[in-house]
Every structure is written in structure tokens, then in C-alpha cells.
Amino acid sequence: MRELLKVFKIGGGIIDDSAQLGQFVIELSKIAGKKILVHGGGKGASDMLQILGIEPRMINGRRITDAATLDIVTMFYAGKTNKQIVALLQQQQVNALGLSGADGNVIRATKxxxxxxxxxxxxxxxxxxxxxxxxxxxLQQDLTPVFCAITHDGQGQLLNTNADTIASSVAKALASQYEVELHFCFEKNGVLADVQDDQSVIPQITPTQYQELKANGVIAAGMLPKMENAFAALEAGVERVVIEHAMKINEPIKTVLCRS
Structure with missing residues (x-):
């Protein structure tokens, strides 16, 4: 029987709120067994860009990363943000190791x-x-890898890479060695039947149910790409995908996506 591995992804909204980030780390430290954390960037990089007179540019939720922007996001994502999270985990006796994709050549991307x-x-x-x-x-050394959203191309060039994509790719890559759960943690309790009602969490969604919910407009807009990535991960061997509130990862309220 394969050992359980949980891969967690948190977004910038948590990182921007020190109280929420601290609480998330405490909740994560309560989870026994092997785990990996992938984090987004937060507003710090965008704020610094504006201070330097560089206007942050986003298209379809993705950052336009010119050379100057890459310098700043690398400093924040791989530096301040990553090390802050690692230090908070160490405070909770989780032996974390902060990584970019360049470290150990662990994630190689293409431009x-x-x-x-x-x-x-x-x-x-x-x-x-x-x-x-x-x-x-x-993982066998009982380390908890903590990935920022910076990778490299193997030719000396750093690259800004979407954190959701990193989390999904890490989960899929390890699915042959572990029973992998991929957790997307954000500010909602899960996938909601009514976006105005935080308690209307759909507890489980199969591929068939997903198609029905999409056809009926229950799942739409920004949730669609997350769901498509989630089911692609399931097809690639990930056992379960969980969508949940970042402050409630140890509570039963959440949405679990299953292969069948």
C-alpha cells in the first residue's frame, strides 16, 4: 500500500494577511505524515513594482513578467515570502525546506x-x-518541501510559473510513488452550489457531476480552470483533489473531487 502524501497550495490572499498565514501554518502543522506546500506570491511584489515606477500587468490572471518584473518577483517569491513561510513552519516544529524550481534542478520549465x-x-x-x-x-528524510512560484529552464534563466500549475505538476509526478491528495486552499469552504451562501458546499464531485454542474452554470467563471486542472490531475493518477478553506483544513467541510 502506498504512503499518503498531501500537496497543499495556498494563494496570495493568505500570504498577504499575516494572521491568516500564521493560522494556516498552525493548521498545517497538525497534519501528520508527508506533505508538500506550494505558495503563490501575494501583493508584495506588485507593491514594490509600483514603488519602483513599474506598472504590474496581468492578463487572464497571469502576470506579464518582463526582466525587471522577474527580478522583483524572484526577490519576493523565492526570498522574503518563501523564507517567511519556512520560518513559521519551523516555529511549529515542521522541518521545512524552501525551494525554487532551480534548487536541485527539481522543476525545469520552458519559456x-x-x-x-x-x-x-x-x-x-x-x-x-x-x-x-x-x-x-x-520526503523520506522527513522534510517538508515549500515551493515558491519560480522555476528555471536549465540554461540559467529563471521563470515565473503559476503556483496552481506547480502544485498540480508536483502531485502528478509523485502519484506513482504515493497516494497523493492535492489540496487547493483559498477563502471559500469549497465548491459552492450558491456563490452567495458559504454553507452551500458540494461535498463530493465526480466527473459526471462536474459536467452537469458546469452545464447548469453552478460552476462557472474563475472556478472552471481550477476544476479542469483538478480533474486533469485525477486522470494523471492523483487519488483525490480537495478544495477547501485555508483556515479549515482540519475540519470536515470541504469539496472532494473523485475519479468516479
């Missing part, structure tokens, strides 16, 4: 090609991007 939009130094991942064996070795 996104220019199509309708030039995203600049943005990195895309494929099925060979993640070094699962290195991550397995770290």
Missing part, C-alpha cells in the same frame, strides 16, 4: 512561447518537468 500575448519570462511545465526522485528523497 512560454509568444502567441496572442507575450507573457515574457513565464514558465510552462510538462510531464517531465518535476524530479520526483529528488522529492521522494527529501
Amino acid at each position: 512560454r512561447p509568444v502567441r496572442e500575448v507575450d507573457y515574457g519570462f513565464a514558465g510552462d511545465l510538462n510531464d517531465q518537468s518535476v524530479d520526483a526522485n529528488l522529492l521522494h528523497q527529501l
Whole structure:
């Protein structure tokens, strides 16, 4: 029987609120067994860009990353933010190891090609991007890897890479060695039947139910890409995908996506 591994992804909204981040770390420390954390960037990088007179640019929720922007996001994501989270985990006796994709060559990306939009130094991942064996070795040493949203291309170039994509890719890469649960943690209790009612959590969604909910407009807009990524992860061998409130990861209220 494969050992359970939980991969958690938290977004910038949690990182921007020190109280929420501290509480999330406490909740994460209560979870026994092997785990990996992937974090987004928060507003710190955008605030610094504006101070320096560089206007942050986003298209479809993705940052346009020119050379100057890459310098700033690397300093924040791989530096201040990553090390702050690692220090908070250490405070809770979780032996965390902060990583970018360049460290140990653990995640190698390719620069996104220019199509309708030039995203600049943005990195895309494929099925060979993640070094699962290195991550397995770290996990066997009872370390908790903490990934920021910076990868590299193997040719000396750092790349800004979507944190949801990193979390999904890490989960899929380790699915042959572990029973992997992928947890997307944000400010809602799960997938809601009524977006105005935080208590209307749909507890379980299968692929068939998902198609019905999408057709009926219950799942729409910004939740669609998250759900598509989630079911792609399930198809690639991830056992379960959980969508839940970041402050309630140890509570039963959440949405679990299953293969069938």
C-alpha cells in the first residue's frame, strides 16, 4: 500500500494577511505524515513594482513578467515570502525546506512561447518537468518541501510559473510513488452550489457531476480552470483533489473531487 502524501497550495490572499498565514501554518502543522506546500506570491511584489515606477500587468490572471518584473518577483517569491513561510513552519516544529524550481534542478520549465500575448519570462511545465526522485528523497528524510512560484529552464534563466500549475505538476509526478491528495486552499469552504451562501458546499464531485454542474452554470467563471486542472490531475493518477478553506483544513467541510 502506498504512503499518503498531501500537496497543499495556498494563494496570495493568505500570504498577504499575516494572521491568516500564521493560522494556516498552525493548521498545517497538525497534519501528520508527508506533505508538500506550494505558495503563490501575494501583493508584495506588485507593491514594490509600483514603488519602483513599474506598472504590474496581468492578463487572464497571469502576470506579464518582463526582466525587471522577474527580478522583483524572484526577490519576493523565492526570498522574503518563501523564507517567511519556512520560518513559521519551523516555529511549529515542521522541518521545512524552501525551494525554487532551480534548487536541485527539481522543476525545469520552458519559456512560454509568444502567441496572442507575450507573457515574457513565464514558465510552462510538462510531464517531465518535476524530479520526483529528488522529492521522494527529501520526503523520506522527513522534510517538508515549500515551493515558491519560480522555476528555471536549465540554461540559467529563471521563470515565473503559476503556483496552481506547480502544485498540480508536483502531485502528478509523485502519484506513482504515493497516494497523493492535492489540496487547493483559498477563502471559500469549497465548491459552492450558491456563490452567495458559504454553507452551500458540494461535498463530493465526480466527473459526471462536474459536467452537469458546469452545464447548469453552478460552476462557472474563475472556478472552471481550477476544476479542469483538478480533474486533469485525477486522470494523471492523483487519488483525490480537495478544495477547501485555508483556515479549515482540519475540519470536515470541504469539496472532494473523485475519479468516479
